[in-house]
Amino acid sequence: MKNKGLIISTIIFFLLVNTTYYWESKLGLVAFPAFLFLVIVFFVLLILLLRQIILAIKEKFSERQRLLIIAILTTVLALAFFKPAGLIDFEKFEGKDILVARREGAANCMTTFKLKENSKFTEKSVCFGMTEIKGDYKLKKDTIFFENVELARGEDEFYKFAVIRPSKFNKDNNHFDLVRYKDLNDTTGHELWITKNDLYKPTDKKPNR
Template identity: 50%
Template sequence: MKNKMLIIATIVFFLTVNTAYYWQGKIGIFLIPILLILIVVYLGLGVLLLTQMFILISEKFTDKSRLVNVILLAVVLTLTFFYPLGLVDFDTLEGENILIAEREGSANCMVTLKLKDNVTFKRRSVCFSVSENKGDYHLQNDTIYFDNTNLQSHGNEFYEFAVIEPSKFDKDGKNFNLICYSSLTDTVGFELQIIKNEMNTLINKKPSR
């Protein structure tokens, strides 16, 4: 029974880590406590691995079920160590990023906005918790308009449109910013630095949903 419980706990931990892309943006302020719990579980599984290895050696590898536990624990802990964000980059499965803009704030807070080739976008804000917004966008002349935005994790409003402008600080003409506006009356906007721009590849595409 103990062996089965250990195997179940190990598998649940592995699945939780590898599906974090889908759940961490939905739990808000509970993110940090959950991450701390996962760290404690990881360390606990590490202690169990050492214990099981010691017992297995003392038994001269005669217990096959214990051997399975050790192998499973070793594989899961090793993969988690080298791939703490999961084995699969789920972001690439949602479409190719043709524009990426980001802004770093205090305390290493980060806002990232990605426009994908299937005319969808994703905004991700990481600051003691993770919040996400998804939706569609369309181009009209030199303006990017955001449509069908999911507002559940970002209050009751979102950007209405955005424009690309040359950086005010780098005058070499090679650096650009994405200025997002909440409405036509918004004269300040929210500025993000563009780190990838392949918008020229977007031709006559429509939202995928």
């Protein structure tokens, strides 16, 4: 079959784009070069698509195999352009978000923390790459405790607990922060800005145990 390699490459590209949810966060700093590689492959396939269209015009669209290749390339590239994160939102299968908090750092780096309704949590950090931390949480009174934490590559510890309190920066009683602590001796904590909260009402107190 002519252009067999092109078809196989197109299918592999389609599978990579639609499974990024599972492999992107495991690459760490390599995630950004991997993204650039996919962008390059996209444009290479686009050029090859244009070539196939030109050849099809010269053949007056008489070659069925070429028309099939054009259809496959067009479909895959269109889906990659309009659905760059893939056709399926796999995160939905991990449970409903009941709390979402974010914080933007230097160089547009972004940390997104989520509590799920199934007592799971995730933290994704995007900064010249992507890392993901997962684990379980337990809610005891007004404190969220983290357990069974799966650290990302290059990480050696995670926060032990967190509380919700009114925002330091927006004192209108409508904005709140998720403040995470390394241990009970941590007096500073690390703040994330809550964008969704269906968990519980905020507090200014640290836990007493």
